[in-house]
Amino acid sequence: MLMAESLTLIDTHAHLDSSDYNDDRAAVIARAFTASIGVITVGVDLRSSKEALALAQRHRLIWAAVGVHPHDAKTLDEDVLSRLDDLTKEEWVVAIGEIGLDYYRDLSPRKVQRRAFREQLTLARRIKLPVIVHNRESTDDLLGILNDLSSSHRGVIHSFLGDAALAEEFLALGFHLGIGGPVTFKQNEALREAVKKIPLERILIETDCPYLTPLPHRGKRNEPAYVHYMAEMVAQIKGIPVGEVEKQTTENAIDLFSL
Ligand SMILES: [Zn+2]
Numbered sequence: 001m002l003m004a005e006s007l008t009l010i011d012t013h014a015h016l017d018s019s020d021y022n023d024d025r026a027a028v029i030a031r032a033f034t035a036s037i038g039v040i041t042v043g044v045d046l047r048s049s050k051e052a053l054a055l056a057q058r059h060r061l062i063w064a065a066v067g068v069h070p071h072d073a074k075t076l077d078e079d080v081l082s083r084l085d086d087l088t089k090e091e092w093v094v095a096i097g098e099i100g101l102d103y104y105r106d107l108s109p110r111k112v113q114r115r116a117f118r119e120q121l122t123l124a125r126r127i128k129l130p131v132i133v134h135n136r137e138s139t140d141d142l143l144g145i146l147n148d149l150s151s152s153h154r155g156v157i158h159s160f161l162g163d164a165a166l167a168e169e170f171l172a173l174g175f176h177l178g179i180g181g182p183v184t185f186k187q188n189e190a191l192r193e194a195v196k197k198i199p200l201e202r203i204l205i206e207t208d209c210p211y212l213t214p215l216p217h218r219g220k221r222n223e224p225a226y227v228h229y230m231a232e233m234v235a236q237i238k239g240i241p242v243g244e245v246e247k248q249t250t251e252n253a254i255d256l257f258s259l
Pocket residue numbers: 013015042098208
């Protein structure tokens with residue numbers, strides 16, 4: 001049987017249930033596996049969390065995260081929360097996510113987002129699963145809630161886009177930082193400066209596919225097989241062999257998510 005340890009890389013943040021893959025999902029998954037890339041596919045609401053789990057149940061080397069995204073925070077009532085709790089009892093569910101705050105698009109009222117974030121953080125803590133956190137233009141409130149709940153967290157700030165000072169704050173709280181396609185974009189020099197300083201042991205590599213496609217494919221649909229572009233950029237920034245980035249970040253994902 002294939003083991004997580006045999007993988008070259010793990011794409012720790014994908015949305016394989018996205019309708020963008022409806023025509024060729026099997027081929028997308030096959031390309032990842034051919035390249036020895038494992039995938040954590042992340043739900044954004046109850047329906048997609050169930051689909052993420054179904055994908056994980058059908059494919060060895062795909063794992064699932066279940067949760068309600070800040071965009072959909074208004075759908076998180078007590079019933080949905082308890083059904084998420086039920087899903088976490090299934091094998092292959094390795095995290096609560098995608099949860100967090102998004103004040104850029106504001107698709108759910110901010111107060112509702114904050115409540116949904118707190119409730120899912122509390123659930124994760126109770127059942128001892130790590131969290132996958134989304135943060136867009138909401139850093140102050142996000143840090144406030146995280147600081148409030150406890151001094152130490154297990155999880156990842158996904159698609160981290162901040163500078164070295166903000167990276168330091170999240171690291172101090174216990175988080176890993178997810179590095180995705182934006183690290184390849186020309187304008188994100190502050191992010192590359194941050195990556196230089198983040199210990200390799202605290203970095204996860206991700207695509208956030210179908211979104212945030214890295215160079216040189218920017219503008220087209222993203223997919224897990226592209227995760228090696230992010231690993232190569234991290235290696236280049238840190239001045240180390242890409243094999244070292246592959247090995248350490250894969251180990252990081254295996255440890256954090258108990259794969
Ligand atoms: Zn996402």
